[in-house]
Amino acid sequence: MSTYRIQGDTGEWEVVIGLEVHAQITTNAKLFSGAATAFGAEPNTQVSLVDAAMPGMLPVPNGECIRQAVRTGLAINAQINKWSRFDRKNYFYADLPQGYQISQLYHPIVGEGAIEIQLDDKNPDSVKTIGVERIHVEQDAGKLMHDQHPTMSYVDLNRSGVALMEIVSRPDMGSPAEAGAYLSKLRTILRYVGSCDGNMDQGSMRADVNVSVRKPGEDLGTRTETKNVNSVRFVMAVVEQEAKRQVALIEDGGKVVQETRLYDPDRNETRSMRSKEDAHDYRYFPDPDLLPLVLDDAYIEECRASLPELPDAKRQRYETALGLSAYNAAVLTADVETARWFEVLLAETATKANKPEAEVAKQAANWLISELFGALNKLGKNLETSPVTPAAGGELLALIADGTISGSIAKQVLEKMLETGDGAGVIVEREGLKQTSDTGAIEAAIDGILAANADKVEQFRAGKEALFGFFVGQTMKAMQGKANPGVVNELLRKKLG
């Protein structure tokens, strides 16, 4: 369904993309040791004897990591393998104390699943299903530090042994946008499930991007793998650059070699890291220190029961039960924290306005998306750092809902709330911002305006209906925004008619 094409000299080219995403499992201990996993800790302070691979040390699986992998699998409707096993991937490197990484090559814990992406939030037909081949659990390596000493490299083992899920997609994506949407959606799901915090800038989520090109309808081309790409934007850039590079290469008579590449964001290009010829022979074999992982139905059901409402279901509910637009539902469910914020806001608004949630949902959604997001953005803040709590937002919205203030006054009130941290009620009271439905005062204002604009009144009566908005605006201005817009409309109609 993707219509993304690269125009080469010899015609159009299709791009085929698969992603292998490494997601750090949210847990306070490592995969096979009890060591802590705090980000940003002093080097080598989160290291147990097991992580440092001292002689005679043995791995013991951390049940929480297994549970999170199973929950993640269930969240993408994947097959959960009741029998899985850990394998050793053998290679030498200074950041790999054991000389092998414990992973799952032959029998991963999670099998086939799928993730739905939507390329255009406003177009329900832009939905596409991306297959997930497997999820397996494995250890992370440590980190080399080359800038600490003029001639030596230092090793920090804090990350050594940290639990990762490797989530391997099918080569089902056909454009940078699809790759970006898949990664975003996957991140959303992981954050909902709580199995990964999705902090790409801290390295808790990163993608290996597999790209190949072909003429439409032809067999798959040779792919390259660009490693450790750590943002949605970079993944999209890698796909674009790598596809272009491959097309140019092939059209110049060259051949794509299967190799590992690195992305350089400063130059927006990928560079060869190592080719298949000097690829390691990892000598995978079952880890004899560990027994196979055997899960029973009760355990899997317990994991399933622990799942929260997932993004697709939530979005559906927002549209059908709350009557939100497809766009608003998409925006509010894209991140679990936004959805959580919205749901508290909604509950507070409904309670304070004494109305059913469905009745105030649209208003709450619009306010959050078009008012609060904008205001926070200007302050360089986000929902997490917002000075306005969902409860305070609910108070403000309830004031609009019960007619105490108008929408435009609400904007002023929000500004004051952000400025002072005071509640909406206090501000409205203190600043005298309550909306008036006092017909006498409004009528007096209207009379003045009609008298001062006799020419326009005439034009209106001659059929220039558009001028009605002008009179409303003038009246509201004269009333300093505090007039009830309904009453203003009604009175104007009467006097102009």
Added chain:
Amino acid sequence: MTDLTDLGIAAIRKGVADGEFSATEVATAFNAAVAEAQGALNAFIVTTPEKALDAAAKVDADRAAGKPLGKMAGVPIGMKDLFATHGVQTTAASKILEGFKPQYESTVSAKLWDAGAGMLGKLNLDQFAMGSSNETSAFGNVISPWRRPNDTAPLAPGGSSGGSSTAVAARIAPAATGTDTGGSIRQPAAFTGIAGIKPTYGRCSRWGVVAFASSLDQAGPMARDVTDCAIMLEVMAGFDPKDSTSLDMPVPAWSANLSGDMKGKKVGIPREYRLDGMDPDVAKSWDDGIAWLKDAGAEIVEISLPHTKYALPAYYIIAPAEASSNLARYDGVRYGLRDLPDGAGLQDMYAATRAAGFGPEVKRRIMIGTYVLSAGFYDAYYTQAQKVRALIARDFTRAFEQVDVILAPTAPSSAFALGEKSADPLEMYLNDVFSVPASLAGLPAMSVPAGLDRSGLPLGLQVIGKAFDEQGVLNAGLALEARAGFTARPEKWW
């Protein structure tokens, strides 16, 4: 008073508890014996007389205070240098770990100290437990206390627990820990006329034991007799949550339930173990064993273990494969030896460190293991060997539907001379032919002294039992021991 160094675990424990002698006296006597023998036998890599004395002093103080005494109270033992001991050099007999002092104590050694045992020192072994003669240690050969009559040629104490077997046989330790991957407790026990048991895989925690081949490695006791083995194994065994392969089962009271009465028991004699050209003395000792167990009331049943001949090749694929990976951590980065030639990069450091740190046998097995796991060979070797392993385990399962225990020789010959087989690795590997099948199947197996061959050297008989049935193995061992009447001991020449 008898010479304290002639006593085993049960006798020492009783003597100390009864106040016949103090734990300190025992430790002092063994410390002296160790010091006297060290130059000639080289059984220890490091000696720790102060540790033995400290443990003894604690036992004496506890006894004086009327506190209950542990199962190993007052017994100083040798600790195979494969067990990590806190603050005491732990080398696996390799240069690559020379000077390494762990900041932790292995589960098994900690259990022994908790039970009142003291440490005489760290016992020599084949490097990383790879060998059958204790000739691969980086800290010199261990010399068996046994000699052929009128011959001073040094003999192999067996391996890899050669320091352990020598120390117990030479009466410089009443007991010692061993580890057995393919026979490393049983074969040295047989070579030196002592008893040793490898329990069911998983009985003893591997936590803190330098790994050779994880799916096979199993610790066990080596002692003067079957009763001492039972007592010490009770202390060493037990579930350890730090070892994922540890058996989560209670430890039976093996020593209290010892019985040499074999009435109603069936003993299997595996046809396939009777090899062409078998040493006639070994064949005779096996026949003796059969007669003794009959005498103890057992019924003898011929059985078949049809895949026996594939055990040795399978073992020499699986064990090196695991070893090649287990030993990758000795890379010069974090501990142990680091050889960093001028201007060397990381790869050069690995190469230099491992070239200098590992002995030839260790390198050979790393090469074999790397080869059998490599792309294109994995299925032909490793996968195939795992299938063979499953078939061997099935052979035993079927056999144990008919019999309670299996009786076989421990090794194909008595002790050979140092240097006699070290030139030909294959001939050395053949020494494990009777011990490897039980290892591959994870079964409990023990060696007990059966007598002397025509050259006056000890021969061992091996009892193999069902999984978790250490009791059956120990009981059969006791029945053999009672009838063998093995009282021979090496003449002291050191």
